[in-house]
Amino acid sequence: MKHGMIKTPEEIAILREGGKHLARILYAVKDKVVPGVSTGSLDALAEKLIEECGGVPAFKNYTPEGARHAYPGTLCVSVNDEVVHGIAGEKVLNEGDIIGIDLGMSYKGLYVDMAITVPVGNVDAPAKKLMQVTESALMVGINEAREGKTVGDIGYAIEAHVKKNNFVVVEELGGHGVGYSPHEDPHIANYGERGEGVKLRAGMVLALEPIVNEGTRFVKILSDGYTFVTRDHKRSAHFEHTILVTDGNPEILTNVSF
Numbered sequence: 001m002k003h004g005m006i007k008t009p010e011e012i013a014i015l016r017e018g019g020k021h022l023a024r025i026l027y028a029v030k031d032k033v034v035p036g037v038s039t040g041s042l043d044a045l046a047e048k049l050i051e052e053c054g055g056v057p058a059f060k061n062y063t064p065e066g067a068r069h070a071y072p073g074t075l076c077v078s079v080n081d082e083v084v085h086g087i088a089g090e091k092v093l094n095e096g097d098i099i100g101i102d103l104g105m106s107y108k109g110l111y112v113d114m115a116i117t118v119p120v121g122n123v124d125a126p127a128k129k130l131m132q133v134t135e136s137a138l139m140v141g142i143n144e145a146r147e148g149k150t151v152g153d154i155g156y157a158i159e160a161h162v163k164k165n166n167f168v169v170v171e172e173l174g175g176h177g178v179g180y181s182p183h184e185d186p187h188i189a190n191y192g193e194r195g196e197g198v199k200l201r202a203g204m205v206l207a208l209e210p211i212v213n214e215g216t217r218f219v220k221i222l223s224d225g226y227t228f229v230t231r232d233h234k235r236s237a238h239f240e241h242t243i244l245v246t247d248g249n250p251e252i253l254t255n256v257s258f
Helices: 009-030 039-052 125-144 151-164
Strands: 075-079 082-084 098-107 110-119 174-177 184-189 205-208 211-213 219-221 228-230 236-238 241-244
Touching: 009 039, 009 098, 009 110, 009 241, 039 075, 039 098, 082 098, 082 211, 082 236, 098 125, 098 236, 110 125, 110 236, 125 151, 125 205, 125 211, 125 236, 125 241, 151 184, 184 205
Parallel strands: none
Antiparallel strands: 075 082, 075 098, 082 228, 098 110, 110 241, 174 184, 174 205, 205 241, 211 236, 219 228
């Protein structure tokens, strides 16, 4: 397997297949998000479905750089003011909550990554707007992911869209390359300057992930060493796709249908 930012056609075919599986799994988990369900049961379902399709959970027992211990779960679950990397357990979801579900998988030796934020039952209008703007910011960012553009172009477009809608991006967290490992270069901030940073080339596989807050952009990490929360305890949303940079339109790999 060739190591570097550019994936081979054979690797891209595997990533495309893995991405389709991952999207189906994450949407199956989404269908179980209802008031009264525990985050632990969502985690168990995600792990079962990954194993059934021949994959391996990417996050379980993974120790990111700087972490004191390995991540204990398959699914990252982040409820309301939790930003990313929440750990599943006995917490029960309530009507009106929003929950970010983030899932990574190794499939035939290559990694794909995806996240969505979903309502628990009926949610208020500001929560609906936060989720809609974050998801549309992801699509705006994906549209910039073209050969010859830069990671700064992606970040600039995402932040401009978020600001226009009166929300803020979290600056400490962002997207990344993916494929040979869960996190690869380049880092892709959700803010930036046009034309700055790493230049994009066909064959790059990137995980783009706007992380957007209702209130302050500032976050803190809890004592578990993983869960980020907003400092003002207002809500946060997160959407992510694994995409392929081509010489034309970018291709979303974590897509149920092509």
